[in-house]
Amino acid sequence: MTVYGELVRLKSEVPSCYHQSYIQTGYRPINRSILTCIKSAFWPTNEMLNFWTHFISLILMVSRTVRIMINFENKFEVVKFPFYIHSFGTCYLLLVSSIAHLFCCYSERCCQRCFSVDQAAVVVYAICVLLGFDHLACPMSCYGIFSGVTRETYLTGIVILTVLHTSFSLFTLKSPHLAAWRTMPCILMTILIVLPCIIRYTNDTDDPKCFPLADKSFDQFAALCFLAQVFFIALGGIFFATYLPERFYPGTFDIVGQSHQLFHICVSLSMYFQSLLIENGLNKASEQPTVSRNNLSVTWACTVGVFSLVFVLTHTTVLLHDRTRPNIVKITKIT
Numbered sequence: 001m002t003v004y005g006e007l008v009r010l011k012s013e014v015p016s017c018y019h020q021s022y023i024q025t026g027y028r029p030i031n032r033s034i035l036t037c038i039k040s041a042f043w044p045t046n047e048m049l050n051f052w053t054h055f056i057s058l059i060l061m062v063s064r065t066v067r068i069m070i071n072f073e074n075k076f077e078v079v080k081f082p083f084y085i086h087s088f089g090t091c092y093l094l095l096v097s098s099i100a101h102l103f104c105c106y107s108e109r110c111c112q113r114c115f116s117v118d119q120a121a122v123v124v125y126a127i128c129v130l131l132g133f134d135h136l137a138c139p140m141s142c143y144g145i146f147s148g149v150t151r152e153t154y155l156t157g158i159v160i161l162t163v164l165h166t167s168f169s170l171f172t173l174k175s176p177h178l179a180a181w182r183t184m185p186c187i188l189m190t191i192l193i194v195l196p197c198i199i200r201y202t203n204d205t206d207d208p209k210c211f212p213l214a215d216k217s218f219d220q221f222a223a224l225c226f227l228a229q230v231f232f233i234a235l236g237g238i239f240f241a242t243y244l245p246e247r248f249y250p251g252t253f254d255i256v257g258q259s260h261q262l263f264h265i266c267v268s269l270s271m272y273f274q275s276l277l278i279e280n281g282l283n284k285a286s287e288q289p290t291v292s293r294n295n296l297s298v299t300w301a302c303t304v305g306v307f308s309l310v311f312v313l314t315h316t317t318v319l320l321h322d323r324t325r326p327n328i329v330k331i332t333k334i335t
């Protein structure tokens with residue numbers, strides 16, 4: 001066996017739960033030590049770039065957040081909480097995804113647990129994006145179909161949706177008949193997150209009565225950031241769902257260029273533009289007198305409170321699911 005042959009396996013040589021569509025080789029041997037899993041980040045396997053694409057993004061996002069934070073005069077001002085929460089949610093998802101891809105070869109059980117936590121991290125990330133957008137970019141109460149609904153009511157509905165989404169995703173994993181139902185809370189959440197921004201940035205003017213930070217000119221930079229993040233998340237979704245390009249050339253993109261790596265890159269770029277958009281909103285808020293900032297109604301309960309509640313509920317759901325599911329089923333990569 002060649003040196004490379006000792007490091008990787010064919011698809012037929014690993015358990016079926018590890019099989020990836022249209023990927024023929026480059027699989028890591030399983031039931032390895034933690035140290036071997038870490039070393040495998042430097043082997044040419046089909047998980048190598050899945051790990052690095054998100055781990056490098058994590059380092060860049062942490063350094064960007066720290067660099068911005070250093071310049072804050074008052075780091076604990078409540079208006080900055082949505083920015084912190086969005087940064088944390090982004091970094092958390094990138095970290096969990098990196099760990100899941102790296103340590104999947106430790107054991108089947110470990111892999112299953114990693115990607116279950118990954119599911120919770122996706123939901124936590126979604127609520128962080130929503131809190132960032134709702135407070136600093138495009139509040140639902142201004143632009144959405146629920147205009148007039150209080151932020152508290154809106155966020156209560158969102159918290160219920162996040163728990164439903166996590167529960168549906170995990171507890172119905174074995175049932176192909178429930179696949180459509182599994183996606184419903186996710187689709188609804190996505191609509192609730194992006195709809196206010198679509199309405200705001202596809203109109204030519206901002207209504208100062210609706211969004212207290214908007215001047216009368218159209219915020220072109222924010223609109224471009226929003227469109228860029230939508231573009232990259234949609235492009236990533238296409239790669240994720242269609243398995244392009246390996247679908248047409250099975251075996252050619254096993255190590256470099258497979259759809260999951262392209263999906264990771266698109267997700268990271270989308271996160272970057274989201275962060276720019278929220279930072280832009282925060283900068284606008286910081287330029288305003290305190291009375292205008294107060295109109296944003298950023299409260300501890302609607303930021304840290306909601307985030308903490310969703311974090312605990314989603315991870316508790318993952319824990320309960322882990323205790324009630326003894327069998328290994330096909331491992332589904334979420335991020």
Ligand SMILES: [Zn+2]
Nearest residue numbers: 097333334335
């Ligand atoms: Zn992934």
